[in-house]
Amino acid sequence: MNKKQVSCGIVTEYYNNYNYGGNLQAFALQKYVMDNLMQCEQIQFDYEYKPNLSKWILKFKSIKRKEKFKLVTNSIKSRTSKYIHPFSISLIKKRNSVISSFTKTIPHSKDIFTLSSINTADSLYDFFICGSDCIWDISNNPFYSALGFVNDGKKKIAYAASAGCMYLPNGWSEKFLPYVKHLDAISVREKTIASELQSLLPDKKISTVVDPTLLFTRQEWDRFISPLDSISGFSLIYLLSENRSQAKSALTYSKKNGVKSLTFPNIQGFVHTWQRKYGEVQNYSADPFQFIELIRDSEVVITDSFHAVVFCVIYHKSFFALKRETHQEYVGRVENFLEDIGLSSQMITEEELNNINTIPKIDFSYADKVIEEKRRISIDFLKENLR
Numbered sequence: 001m002n003k004k005q006v007s008c009g010i011v012t013e014y015y016n017n018y019n020y021g022g023n024l025q026a027f028a029l030q031k032y033v034m035d036n037l038m039q040c041e042q043i044q045f046d047y048e049y050k051p052n053l054s055k056w057i058l059k060f061k062s063i064k065r066k067e068k069f070k071l072v073t074n075s076i077k078s079r080t081s082k083y084i085h086p087f088s089i090s091l092i093k094k095r096n097s098v099i100s101s102f103t104k105t106i107p108h109s110k111d112i113f114t115l116s117s118i119n120t121a122d123s124l125y126d127f128f129i130c131g132s133d134c135i136w137d138i139s140n141n142p143f144y145s146a147l148g149f150v151n152d153g154k155k156k157i158a159y160a161a162s163a164g165c166m167y168l169p170n171g172w173s174e175k176f177l178p179y180v181k182h183l184d185a186i187s188v189r190e191k192t193i194a195s196e197l198q199s200l201l202p203d204k205k206i207s208t209v210v211d212p213t214l215l216f217t218r219q220e221w222d223r224f225i226s227p228l229d230s231i232s233g234f235s236l237i238y239l240l241s242e243n244r245s246q247a248k249s250a251l252t253y254s255k256k257n258g259v260k261s262l263t264f265p266n267i268q269g270f271v272h273t274w275q276r277k278y279g280e281v282q283n284y285s286a287d288p289f290q291f292i293e294l295i296r297d298s299e300v301v302i303t304d305s306f307h308a309v310v311f312c313v314i315y316h317k318s319f320f321a322l323k324r325e326t327h328q329e330y331v332g333r334v335e336n337f338l339e340d341i342g343l344s345s346q347m348i349t350e351e352e353l354n355n356i357n358t359i360p361k362i363d364f365s366y367a368d369k370v371i372e373e374k375r376r377i378s379i380d381f382l383k384e385n386l387r
Contacts, residue, residue, distance in 0.1 A: 008033060008040035008386065009125035011145060013133045015044045015112065017103060018096045018269065020291045021213075021307025025133050027106050027288070029159065029212035033129070034107070036379075037386045040129075041107040043121055045144055048114050088271045091284040096269070102287045115141060119149045127386055132160035132189055132212050136176060138169045146179035157185040157385045160209050160378070166192045166332025173200060185385040187378075190336045209378035211310060211337075214371055218314050225289045225296070234260040236298040237279060238308050240267060241324045244274050246350045250302040250322075251279065257359050259299050300359045306333050313341065313371070316364045320356075321347040340374075341367035 010030055013022045026042060033040045113121055128150050135145045142148055147156045158180070163172065177200060180186065187207040188194050198206045235254040239247055247263075254261040263279030264286075266272060286294060295301055295311045301319040303309060312319035321334050331347075338344050346362065 006041050006125060007038040008127040008129060009043045009109065009121060010040055011043050011045065011128065011130040011147060012135055014042045014103070014106070014108065015046055016100075018099045020099070020286075020288050021305060021310075022133050023099060023103055023106075023288045024292070024307060025212045026103075028215055029129070029132065030106055032212065032215045033382065033386065037382060038127070040127075041109055044109050044112040045118060046112050046114050047141070088266060088276065092266050092269055092271070095284045095286075098285055098287045102289070115144065118144055122150050122154065126154065128154060128156040129386075130156075130158050130161060130183075131187075132162055134162050134164035136161045136163045136172075136180075138163065138172050138175065142176045142179040146176055147183065148179040152182060155184055155385070156182075157187070158183050159187055159382065160189040160211055161187070162189040162333060163193055164333065166190060166336055168193060168196050177201075185381070187381050190333055191340065192332070192336060207377070207381055208374075209381055210371065210374045211307070213307060213310050214314070214375060215378060217375075218316075221292060221314065225293045227293070227297075232297050233299045234262045234281065234297075236294055236301045236303075237261055237263045238267070238301065238303040238305055239322065240305050242266075242268055242270070242272060242275070243325050243350075244272075246304075246322055246325065246353075247275075247278060249350050249353050253302065253353055253356065254300075256357055257300070259359075262294065262298070302353070304331075304334070306337065309334055309337065309346075313343070313364065313367055316362070318360050318362060319346060320353060320360070322353065323347060323349050325350070341370045343367055 010026075010033070012026050012029065013019070014026045017023055017026070030040055030042055109121070109124070128147050130145055130147050134140075136142075146158070150156045163169070180197075181201055181204070185207075186197065186201070186204055187209040188197065189209065189211055191208045194206045194208045198204075235250070235257070237247065237250045237254070239250065251261050260281060261279040262281040262283060265275035265278050265282050265284070283294070292311055295308065295317060296315045298317060301308060301312050301317055302322060303312075303319065304322045304324050309319065309321050321338065323331050335344070335347055338347050343362065346360070348356075
C-alpha cells in the first residue's frame with residue numbers, strides 16, 4: 001500500500017502470528033477502520049526475541065536437584081519428539097504456511113520494525129492504534145505495544161487492549177503506566193482491567209469495548225467465508241492448552257453424543273506423541289476464514305480459546321468453554337466475556353464435562369442484545385477518536 005495514502009498504523013499481535021484468533025482480530029480491526037474511517041495498515045514488528053542465557057543459568061542453579069532432572073528430561077523429550085514423528089512436523093509447517101498466507105493478505109507496512117527502529121514509524125502515520133488481543137501482556141515491551149515510540153503530537157489510542165488475563169499482574173503498572181497514561185484515548189476488552197485502570201488513571205476515561213472480531217455481525221462475517229465441502233455434524237475440539245486429560249474427556253464426550261471429533265493437533269507448534277492419532281478427523285490445513293467455517297458447521301464446540309468462544313456466540317453454536325488446568329490467567333478473559341453476555345454456565349471444568357451426556361441448547365437472545373449494544377459503543381469510540 002502506498003505510504004502516502006495510509007493515515008493510521010495499527011500495533012497488535014500480527015507479525016509471524018500463527019494463531020487463528022490473533023489473525024482474525026488483526027484482520028477485523030484493520031478491515032473495519034479502513035472500510036469505515038480511514039486508510040490503515042498493520043505495523044510489522046519483530047520482537048527480536050533472544051533468550052537471556054545468564055538468567056536461565058542462574059535460575060537452573062537455584063532450583064532443587066529433582067527439579068533440575070525434570071527440566072532436563074522435559075527438554076530432551078521436547079527435542080527428540082521431533083524425530084519420533086517427522087510427519088507431524090511437516091503437517092505443522094503446512095498449517096503455518098496456510099495461516100501465514102492469510103496474514104500477508106492483511107494490509108501491512110512494507111518495513112519490518114524492531115525495538116531499535118520502531119521510532120522511525122512515528123513519521124509514517126497521523127494516527128496510531130494499539131490493540132487488541134494480548135498486546136498489553138506483561139511480557140511485551142510497552143515502548144512498542146503501548147505506543148511509547150509515538151510523539152505526543154500524534155493521535156494515539158488503545159482499542160480493546162488486553163493484558164490476557166482478568167486482573168493486572170504484578171509489575172504491570174510500573175512497566176506500562178508511564179506509556180499508557182500518554183495515550184489520547186484508552187479502551188480495553190476486559191471490564192475488570194478497565195476498573196483497575198480507572199483507579200490508576202482517575203483523570204482518564206477508560207472505556208470497555210468489544211474485541212475487534214465482534215465489530216462485525218454474523219452477516220458481515222459471512223461475506224468473507226464460504227461453505228465447505230466437508231463433513232458436517234461434528235464436534236470441533238480446539239484446545240490451546242493441549243492438556244492430554246482434557247483432550248481425552250472431549251473425545252469421550254463426542255463419542256457419548258454420537259458425533260465425529262474434529263481436532264487441531266499440535267496447534268501450538270509442539271509435537272506431542274499422544275496427538276499422533278488424536279480425533280477422528282485431524283485438521284492441519286484450515287486458514288483463519290476456514291476456521292470460522294468449521295465452527296459454523298459444527299454440531300458442538302469444545303474449546304479453551306477466547307476467539308473460538310466468540311465465534312460460537314456469533315454463529316449461535318452449542319459450545320463448552322473448558323477451564324484451563326495450566327496458564328489459568330488466560331481463563332479470565334473468557335470468563336469475563338461469558339459473564340458479560342449471560343452465558344457463564346458454558347464455562348465448565350473437565351470433571352463437569354465428564355458428567356454431561358447431551359449437546360446443550362443455548363438461548364443466545366440476551367447475548368445478542370448485549371453484544372449489539374456494546375458493538376454500538378465500540379464503533380462510537382472509534383469514530384470519536386479517529387478524526
